[in-house]
Amino acid sequence: MKTDVEELTPTRVKLTVEVPFDELKPNLDKAYKEISQQVRIKGFRPGKVPAPLIDKYVGRGAVLQEAVNDALPELYGRAVEETEIFVLGQPDVEVTELDDGNQFAFTAEVDIRPKFEVPDYDGLEVVVDDAEVTDEQVDETIGNLRERFASLTTAERPVEDGDFATIDLVARIGGEEIEDASTSGYSYEVGSKSAIEGLDDALVGLSAGEEKTFTGTLVGGERAGEEAEITVTVQSVKVKNLPELDDEFAQLASEFDTIDELRDDVRARLGRQVKLQQLSEARDKALEALLEKIDIPLPDKVVEEEISRRNQQLEQQLQMAGMSKEDYLKDEEKSEEEFDKDVADAARLAVKGGFVLDQLAVQEELGVENEELSEYVVTQAMQMGVQPQQLAEYLTQNNQLPAIVSEVLRSKALNLVVEHVTVKDESGNEIDVDAVQRELNGETGETVAADDTDAADEAGVDEADTAEVDTAEAAEAAEPAEAAADAPAATAETAADEAPAAEPKNEGAKDA
Structure with missing residues (x-):
């Protein structure tokens, strides 16, 4: 087998492969055997049909095609191995010569990794964030924990910002109710701006049993994006109560007996996290610094x-x-x-x-x-x-x-x-x-x-x-x-995907 390599671009080559016809003999034998299993010729059992009869009734061309299709993957692999190129993806293969009994030739165009050497990377310097845990970060983390153990109690007063209101919503367009935009018994945190625009303003000042109609843009369902007349009715008004930051809360929310022990643990965990982030940043920036020294197509x-x-x-x-x-x-x-x-x-x-x-x-x-x-x-x-x-x-x-x-x-x-x-x-x-x-x-x-x-x-x-x-x-x-x-081209260090996070609303508060 003879293989020539033509560089089309620094990242794409064309392999021209010439194969002596006798190298296809195992593939031809296999093709005859498989076709013999499939054809039905009077006087011969499946798998026992002689090659000359297959050539006569099926055609030598069909056998050659079967043999070539079977041989190509192995021949292409050998060509890649012999030329020591680093191929990327699948090749575009074209059979250029099929001279029965003499020679078989094909070409394969394929992307390759550019040839280069990684330069010396000693002496590179990168700067990462400080691994610092502030009191504000500790307070925020414990505050989030408090939110998970919050309770709701009914308030006999109009809705205020920050309250949880149990509401009914009815949306209408042209006087027709939009069922998939209406709901009842929905617990909503007023001021969270997590629902239809205008809902927060409409709720403030309403008491249980009162309603208000406003115009808003639907954000979901079949009529999303359309303007609708929305009527909101307040069923109840509830206030969120956070537990006191004391030893009792520490025992409720963790395995620790005192609030000081809980704070120390939170600080240690945050310290561990920022150090891990620091290591991750060091890896990312080290790779970035190395890539800046290399220019490749x-x-x-x-x-x-x-x-x-x-x-x-x-x-x-x-x-x-x-x-x-x-x-x-x-x-x-x-x-x-x-x-x-x-x-x-x-x-x-x-x-x-x-x-x-x-x-x-x-x-x-x-x-x-x-x-x-x-x-x-x-x-x-x-x-x-x-x-x-x-x-x-x-x-x-x-x-x-x-x-x-x-x-x-x-x-x-x-x-x-x-x-x-x-x-x-x-x-x-x-x-x-x-x-x-x-x-x-x-x-x-x-x-x-x-x-x-x-x-x-x-x-x-x-x-x-x-x-x-x-x-x-x-x-x-x-x-x-x-x-x-x-392998995928992106590694954990170089991938820059930013996944939008869907933060659940109101999941921490519990009715008292």
Whole structure:
């Protein structure tokens, strides 16, 4: 087999592959056997039809086509391996010659990772936020805890801002009631501005049994966006009562006996969280600093796929949050053009970051051990709330292990960069990243991912519940180049997705 490589662009090549016809013999034999099983010729059992009869009744061309389709994946793979190119995505293949008995040739155009070397990254310096916990942050956290244990008591007075009113809503357009925009017995926090615009102003001053009609824009249902006449009727007025910040509250809301112990625990937890955020920021900024030293071309198709992936992800998040894209853009104070530019910039940065980390893993001859894959799967399972073995089986069945190998390799490559970077906080103090990581790990007795502040606050996984994940074969079989070719371009460190949060309303207060 002879393979020539033509560079179409720095990120796309054309492979021209010539194959002696006798190399197709195993594929031809297989094609004849499969066709023999399918055809019905008098006097011959299925699978026993001679090749000359298949050529006569089915056609030699059909056999050749079957053999070529069967041979192409293996031949293309051999061509890629021989030329040592780092392919991205699926190739565009064209059969250019099929001379029966003599030669077979085809071309394959495919995107490739640009060839480059990661420069020396010693001496890079990044600045991260101070790992400071203020009294205001402690008070805010405890205040949120108080909200969860609040109670509601009926007030015999008109509605005031901050009250909880139980209300009925009836919306009409042209005198016709809009059923999916009407409700009864709805508990609403006055002043939260979480419902129809104008509702808060209409409620203030009303007493139980009174009603008021105002004009507002419907925000949901089939008539969303239309103006409607909305009548609100107050059933009851309730006041939210917060528990006193004393030892009794500490015992009610936590495992501690005194409010001082609760405060100390909250401060410690916040301190842990800000240190994790500091480590995550150090990783992000270390990668950013390295990327600034490297200028490489990026395949347009790969960038477009990353942009599409990010847009789909945002669309799913908006659906889960019950938001429209227009509302999201309004909250972010961005135009459609600004949003598209931000997504495109983030996508290019993610693709570039993936390429750089992949190349660094190759240069430094990094590998992935079975234990590292198991740890990754356990961490991801904990975040998703599923059993590690269940996740491992899903990844295996859906051929996702090569992508996981790539993700772990990229994480190890980034860890290597962080080890060589000087990290300082805004106050000028140098931060020993390794020491901070060991401190955080020591608190829980398990490895904590520096880029995962949410999971770090959850309870640790008991060793007895940690399923053994059989990923040794994947670790050995998946080369970095092959793994990264199938992996998403965005890594945990470079992904810049901003998921809109749907904050539940009034969930903390309880009726007394």
